[in-house]
Amino acid sequence: SQTIHQWPATLVQPVGSPLSLECTVEGTSNPNLYWYRQAAGRGLQLLFYSVGIGQISSEVPQNLSASRPQDRQFILSSKKLLLSDSGFYLCAWSERGGDSPLHFGNGTRLTVT
Amino acid sequence: SQQGEEDPQALSIQEGENATMNCSYKTSINNLQWYRQNSGRGLVHLILIRSNEREKHSGRLRVTLDTSKKSSSLLITASRAADTASYFCATDAVNSWGKLQFGAGTQVVVTP
Numbered sequence: 001s002q003t004i005h006q007w008p009a010t011l012v013q014p015v016g017s018p019l020s021l022e023c024t025v026e027g028t029s030n031p032n033l034y035w036y037r038q039a040a041g042r043g044l045q046l047l048f049y050s051v052g053i054g055q056i057s058s059e060v061p062q063n064l065s066a067s068r069p070q071d072r073q074f075i076l077s078s079k080k081l082l083l084s085d086s087g088f089y090l091c092a093w094s095e096r097g098g099d100s101p102l103h104f105g106n107g108t109r110l111t112v113t
Numbered sequence: 114s115q116q117g118e119e120d121p122q123a124l125s126i127q128e129g130e131n132a133t134m135n136c137s138y139k140t141s142i143n144n145l146q147w148y149r150q151n152s153g154r155g156l157v158h159l160i161l162i163r164s165n166e167r168e169k170h171s172g173r174l175r176v177t178l179d180t181s182k183k184s185s186s187l188l189i190t191a192s193r194a195a196d197t198a199s200y201f202c203a204t205d206a207v208n209s210w211g212k213l214q215f216g217a218g219t220q221v222v223v224t225p
Binding site (some may be wrong): 006032034036041042043044046049059068088090092094098099100101102103105106108109 | 117143144146148153154155156158159161163201203205210211212213214215216217218
């Protein structure tokens with residue numbers, strides 16, 4: 001069966017520090033990979049989307065970047081965090097092709113102080 | 114931007130009652146999906162309904178889709194305390210390449 005791992009679960013970082021959140025998927029090949037951010041009490045905002053190694057689509061201009069160095073590894077990064085980067089970050093995967101639901105990790109709660 | 118908008122924002126019911134929440138969207142879709150999120154956790158996929166379908170059932174869940182009104186509803190029958198969670202609709206818009214747009218969610222509290 002497929003599993004998705006996302007870490008760390010919680011993170012407190014000072015403003016201006018770097019960020020690296022990692023997500024890995026097991027049990028599937030060539031998945032679509034996603035990073036979403038969820039503000040408190042709000043819906044999900046799609047940040048990045050990837051259909052393959054090195055192929056990243058950025059959905060909103062921001063202080064963040066994403067990379068996909070391996071087929072089932074997706075990394076969210078920042079060189080210098082802002083207070084506004086605080087939130088709940090969710091990684092997800094889906095099968096290629098239409099009508100494929102998203103499978104989410106358990107998320108990372110990031111607090112920038 | 115958010116495609117789906119859920120209504121109501123919050124819902125409080127007692128065990129055994131039915132819970133109904135609605136989702137409205139703006140553009141043509143390939144499918145519409147419902148997800149559940151327990152506090153502080155990731156989302157879990159509940160059900161997917163395609164644009165050419167009008168109703169779908171899964172256990173105690175019933176989803177309807179009206180593409181002419183661009184709306185969907187999720188009904189949870191005979192609710193349980195364990196159904197307490199936030200529920201989100203997500204739309205797979207035409208030409209979106211599978212990138213789902215989520216609404217802000219409905220927070221459901223089921224009291225014993």
